[in-house]
Amino acid sequence: MTSATPTPMTMLVPDFPFSYDSWLAHPAGLGTLPAGRAGTPVAVVGAGMAGLTAAYELLRLGLRPVLYEAERIGGRMRSVPFPAAPEHVADMGAMRFPVSARALFHYIGLLGLATRPFPNPLSPATxxxxxxxxxxxxxxxxAEELPAVFQEVAEAWEKTLQERAELSTLCSAIRQRDTRTLKLVWNRLVAAFDDQSFYGFLATSPAFRSFRHREIFGQVGFGTGGWDTDFPNSVLEVLRVVVTEADAHQLSLVGGAEQLPRGLWEHRPERLVHWPRGTSLASLHEGSPLPGVTAIRRAADGFRLTDRSGATRTYPAVVYTPHVWTLLNRVSCPPDLLPAEHWTAVERTHYMGxxxxxxxxxxxxxxxxxxxxxxxxxxxxxxxxxxxxxxxxxxxxxxxxxxxxxxxxxxxxxxxxxxxxxxxxxxxxxxxxxxxxxxxxxxxxxxxxxxxxxxxxxxxxxAFKANLPGQYRYQRRLFTHFLQDGLSPAQRGLFLCGDDISWTAGFAEGAVTTALNAVWGVVRHLGGASAAGNPGPGDLFGELAPVELPDA
The missing domain is CATH 3.90.660.10 (Polyamine Oxidase; Chain A, domain 2)
Known part of the structure; x- marks a missing residue:
């Protein structure tokens, strides 16, 4: 009797366990627009992975994405050639991708990019x-060849995860896409640990009473290496990575990570609404994005964007993908661009160097x-x-x-x-x-x-956002910004996305999934809706919503 094939792991993030990979794969597509909206220009600020994902899907839906980029296509998926041999590249940002990142791998598969195992510590690839x-x-x-003290640390970590974070239950729920169990357990952990740093979580765990064990774990860790740079961060940041196996089974892209966003820039989708066959983002832009945005202003008919050349254009909707700190110092914008509580969340965003x-x-x-x-x-x-x-x-x-x-x-x-x-x-x-x-x-x-x-x-x-203890509420505000029914009409139409908006910052999967949230938001803002039989993230928000912690 043969055993059943294990259900593959996916980055079904427990805060909002929407199956983006299933939404992407559905034959009905992501949505439809009302008559007369075809060809409507939508500004997409930033040509990194989030910007290219959003622009590519907006193009397929029949809109006209207009990309702005301050530097180069790719963002932190930056592959730099060596001066002495340009055919060889170094991945300066994203360089390893967990196979559980199934929305990301949808696009890797679409472009037919080759992968290979990443040479992490104790990996067969090194x-x-x-x-x-x-x-x-x-x-x-x-790992078995290491001295006994390292085995003790590994066992302490596993024991702590099982006893304090219900690891097996969470992983099983993710594999089975059992969102009810996943939310039940995770919401309880959020309430218990939002104020706890990762180091505090370890130091108060019986298995990590030994400082030496905590020191070794911080320097060495397991899987991708040491964890000590995460010690000041919220323990929830680490638990999300562990339960979705984002720190395991990682691959690199042969030829460099930048091939992925650049591939989406050049790709000619087979299924297009409105646009003639053979249209790509590159052809719509005559080969290059517009210069970086220097100002965003609200207008009666949407938003006025000014770029570095001084040109100003108006759009009914804007997708904003750069790090949100750029709204504080790189892009001139009025206070009413975002609600006050969202500006607070932007100000409090914490980035890792x-x-x-x-x-x-x-x-x-x-x-x-x-x-x-x-x-x-x-x-x-x-x-x-x-x-x-x-x-x-x-x-x-x-x-x-x-x-x-x-x-x-x-x-x-x-x-x-x-x-x-x-x-x-x-x-x-x-x-x-x-x-x-x-x-x-x-x-x-x-x-x-x-x-x-x-x-x-x-x-x-x-490099990327990493929440400190007590910042869950701020992250929830930024992540849920794509749902705009609760905003005043004057504050709708701008959609934040990118990995610092996601629950799993530092992973390209978060850039992809929040870009897809923004796509859903743009379609709805312009009067469209998700395809029949294929509800989008906003349609299922009520049952999957991140838990809302009380303020008092």
């Missing part, structure tokens, strides 16, 4: 993992035998020193390799923020020489490094 803590080094290929440094190498030399023999010269590295995380990418022994020599967050990111790319490389090589004595990394480096520090990028000011 030759081995070196953990360097407090001057002590441990080498392993699997992050830095990366990549180099191209002549070959994947890390697979050479280490001095003294027995194992590879280098492995994926987790360390409490400046580099924090080192990732290794190769396409075979006779091809150049790519090294992410450092992937850091928050305080660790700030330690290198004032250094030039060359200075960062010199410091990192010095630190890594202490971990790998006898391995001459510099001799294999080709050309200059490529780097990014997202908190100093003027149109981002951070």
């Amino acid at each position: 030759p081995g993992t070196l953990i360097d803590l407090n001057g002590q080094r441990e080498w392993a290929r699997t 992050a830095s990366k440094l990549f180099v191209l190498t002549d070959r994947p030399f890390w697979r050479d035998t280490a001095p003294g023999g027995g194992r590879e010269a280098m492995g994926m590295t987790l360390t409490d020193r400046l580099a924090r995380g080192v990732y290794l990418f190769d396409d075979g022994p006779d091809r150049p390799g790519v090294m992410c020599l450092s992937y850091t967050w928050n305080d660790d990111s700030l330690k290198v923020a004032t250094l030039s790319a060359g200075e960062r490389l010199a410091v990192l090589l010095e630190r890594l020489a202490e971990i790998y004595p006898g391995v001459d990394i510099a001799s294999h480096v080709i050309g200059d490094p490529v780097t990014v520090t997202w908190e100093t990028e003027p149109h981002f000011m951070g």
